[in-house]
Amino acid sequence: MIHKNLPVHVGFIMDGNGRWAKKRGLPRKFGHREGGKAFKKCVDDCIELGLNHVTFYAFSTENQKRPKDEIEALLKLFDEYLDDIREMDDKNARLRFIGDLGFFPESTQKKMREAEEATAKNTGLTCTLALNYGGRNEILHAVGKIISEGKNVYSEEDFGGYLYTAGMPDVDLIIRTGGERRLSNFLIWQAAYAEYVYTDTLWPDFGKKELEKALKEFSERSRRFGGV
Ligand code: IPE
Ligand code: IPE
Ligand code: MG
Numbered sequence: 001m002i003h004k005n006l007p008v009h010v011g012f013i014m015d016g017n018g019r020w021a022k023k024r025g026l027p028r029k030f031g032h033r034e035g036g037k038a039f040k041k042c043v044d045d046c047i048e049l050g051l052n053h054v055t056f057y058a059f060s061t062e063n064q065k066r067p068k069d070e071i072e073a074l075l076k077l078f079d080e081y082l083d084d085i086r087e088m089d090d091k092n093a094r095l096r097f098i099g100d101l102g103f104f105p106e107s108t109q110k111k112m113r114e115a116e117e118a119t120a121k122n123t124g125l126t127c128t129l130a131l132n133y134g135g136r137n138e139i140l141h142a143v144g145k146i147i148s149e150g151k152n153v154y155s156e157e158d159f160g161g162y163l164y165t166a167g168m169p170d171v172d173l174i175i176r177t178g179g180e181r182r183l184s185n186f187l188i189w190q191a192a193y194a195e196y197v198y199t200d201t202l203w204p205d206f207g208k209k210e211l212e213k214a215l216k217e218f219s220e221r222s223r224r225f226g227g228v
Pocket of ligand 2: 057
C-alpha cells in the first residue's frame with residue numbers, strides 16, 4: 001500500500017513487554033526478547049513503507065529503577081543486537097544512539113560508536129535508538145554543554161543543535177503501544193507538535209498492519225501548528 005502524507009519522523013514507545021510475558025506466565029525478560037524481535041520486524045516494515053526517520057524508545061533514564069536482573073537482561077539484548085548490525089548496513093539503514101550513554105559498559109559504548117560510524121554514509125532509513133534516554137536529562141545535558149562552551153544560545157534552532165538529536169527533524173508522530181497514554185519523558189522538546197497514536201496492543205504483538213493503521217490516522221489529522 002502506498003501511503004500519502006507520511007510523517008517525516010516517527011517515534012515508537014515500545015511498551016508492554018513485561019505484560020506480554022506475564023500473560024504467558026513467563027519472566028519479564030522473555031517479553032523483552034520478544035520485543036527485540038518485534039523491533040527488528042518493525043524496522044523492516046518502516047523501510048518497506050518508505051519512512052525516513054524513526055526513533056525507538058528502548059530504555060529510559062527512569063528504567064534504571066528496574067530490578068538488577070531485568071536491567072542485565074536488557075543490556076544483554078542491546079549487546080547482542082549491536083553484535084550484528086550488518087543487516088542494517090545491508091538495508092542501507094543508518095543507526096544512531098541517543099541518551100546518557102555513559103551508563104553502559106565501555107565495551108557496549110564502543111559497539112554503539114562503531115555501529116554509528118559503519119552506517120554513517122547510508123542513505124536509507126535513519127533508525128535511532130533511545131537508550132538510557134530521558135528528555136529532561138537531554139535538555140540539562142544541552143544546557144551544560146552550552147555553558148561549558150561559553151556560548152549564548154537564543155534561538156530554538158540553535159538550542160536543538162545541542163540536543164542528542166542534533167540534525168534530526170522534529171518528531172511528527174509518536175506511536176505508543178501497551179495502552180498507557182503518556183510520553184514518559186520521551187523526546188519532550190522534539191514532540192512539541194507531534195501527533196499521538198495509542199494502541200492497547202503490547203509491543204511484542206505490534207506489526208505492520210497496526211503501523212499502517214497509525215500512518216493512515218496520522219495522514220488524516222489536521223495539523224495547524226498554532227495557525228488557522
Ligand atoms: C517496555 O516494556 C520496555 C522497557 C521499558 C524497557 P515494559 O518492560 O515497560 O513492559 P510493561 O509496561 O511492564 O508491560
Ligand atoms: C516507557 O515505558 C519507556 C520505554 C518504552 C523504554 P515505561 O514502562 O518505562 O513507562 P511508564 O513507567 O509506564 O511511564
Ligand atoms: Mg511499561
